[in-house]
Amino acid sequence: MSQSTDAGEKPGVRLDLGHARPARSASRSGPAITCDDVRVFYKKHLAVRDVNMTFARNEVSALIGPSGCGKSTVLRALNRMNDLIPGARVEGMIRFEGTDIYGEGVDATEVRRRIGMVFQKPNPFPKSIYENVAYGPRVTNMQVDNMDDLVEEALRKAAIWDEVKTMLKDSALALSGGQQQRLCIARAIATKPEVILMDEPCSALDPIATLKIEDLMADLAEEFTIVIVTHNMQQAARVSQRTAFFTAEADEHGDRTGRLVEYDDTAKMFSNPSDQRTEDYISGRFG
Numbered sequence: 001m002s003q004s005t006d007a008g009e010k011p012g013v014r015l016d017l018g019h020a021r022p023a024r025s026a027s028r029s030g031p032a033i034t035c036d037d038v039r040v041f042y043k044k045h046l047a048v049r050d051v052n053m054t055f056a057r058n059e060v061s062a063l064i065g066p067s068g069c070g071k072s073t074v075l076r077a078l079n080r081m082n083d084l085i086p087g088a089r090v091e092g093m094i095r096f097e098g099t100d101i102y103g104e105g106v107d108a109t110e111v112r113r114r115i116g117m118v119f120q121k122p123n124p125f126p127k128s129i130y131e132n133v134a135y136g137p138r139v140t141n142m143q144v145d146n147m148d149d150l151v152e153e154a155l156r157k158a159a160i161w162d163e164v165k166t167m168l169k170d171s172a173l174a175l176s177g178g179q180q181q182r183l184c185i186a187r188a189i190a191t192k193p194e195v196i197l198m199d200e201p202c203s204a205l206d207p208i209a210t211l212k213i214e215d216l217m218a219d220l221a222e223e224f225t226i227v228i229v230t231h232n233m234q235q236a237a238r239v240s241q242r243t244a245f246f247t248a249e250a251d252e253h254g255d256r257t258g259r260l261v262e263y264d265d266t267a268k269m270f271s272n273p274s275d276q277r278t279e280d281y282i283s284g285r286f287g
């Protein structure tokens with residue numbers, strides 16, 4: 001695991017990740033998440049390395065690259081979701097609002113509440129629409145003045161309120177795939193995260209449902225920081241301000257390790273990337 005920082009408390013920083021202490025540079029006006037020399041292993045296999053990147057607040061960042069280059073692995077490292085995979089290990093430093101999220105005393109559940117996640121396949125619980133949204137606040141013992149208001153607010157932000165407001169007690173499983181995915185976004189929003197991670201959120205959806213989620217991402221970025229993994233380069237170009245290109249290279253034993261090649265403004269990445277490997281991938285010559 002990464003080393004925790006030894007910096008002291010910084011007054012005014014809104015952070016309460018267990019007993020964690022914010023790093024000296026922590027600031028609400030700084031980046032939401034910073035990765036320094038991050039490497040992720042599954043047992044002895046180095047899955048991805050050289051991850052140095054900064055996710056600015058209220059921006060959408062897209063992670064792209066060929067299959068197996070480590071995009072989902074990096075995404076899961078950002079909110080300690082990899083902790084749930086036996087043998088997964090993160091090295092280097094990932095800071096959220098200045099705090100090392102793998103540092104001593106940091107509560108992983110709290111990290112995941114503050115950095116929410118939406119998965120590839122919509123995965124609503126077999127419960128009512130209302131209970132899906134109320135679930136997170138309840139299990140994390142969030143202080144909620146009025147649960148009805150919180151559920152409505154989350155559903156509105158996820159652009160699904162008008163479609164479900166008369167059927168809140170109905171099963172979430174009766175919704176269409178696109179609606180289920182927006183419900184899952186509402187569920188992620190309900191615990192009031194600052195960051196939302198999305199792992200190929202549209203890959204199981206039809207083009208119309210996909211466009212709805214893409215529109216929603218632009219609205220959500222006004223309030224949240226968003227990191228999305230996508231195989232769809234047009235989608236990355238449409239929704240993100242920053243794009244990271246990863247690739248996977250085999251060593252002399254044939255073991256493949258992913259690495260971050262380039263991370264820059266999306267406009268630059270798609271028009272004038274600095275690295276030939278990015279150019280080749282974007283232009284379809286590779287991957």
Ligand SMILES: Nc1ncnc2c1ncn2[C@@H]1O[C@H](COP(=O)(O)OP(=O)(O)OP(=O)(O)O)[C@@H](O)[C@H]1O
Nearest residue numbers: 042047065066067068069070071072073074085258
């Ligand atoms: N749970 C796991 N256990 C062991 N190895 C894993 C696990 N998840 C991923 N890996 C390995 O880590 C490497 C990166 O996988 P990852 O899924 O992060 O790549 P990806 O770029 O997201 O791929 P894709 O685009 O196909 O989803 C691969 O070598 C993969 O086999």
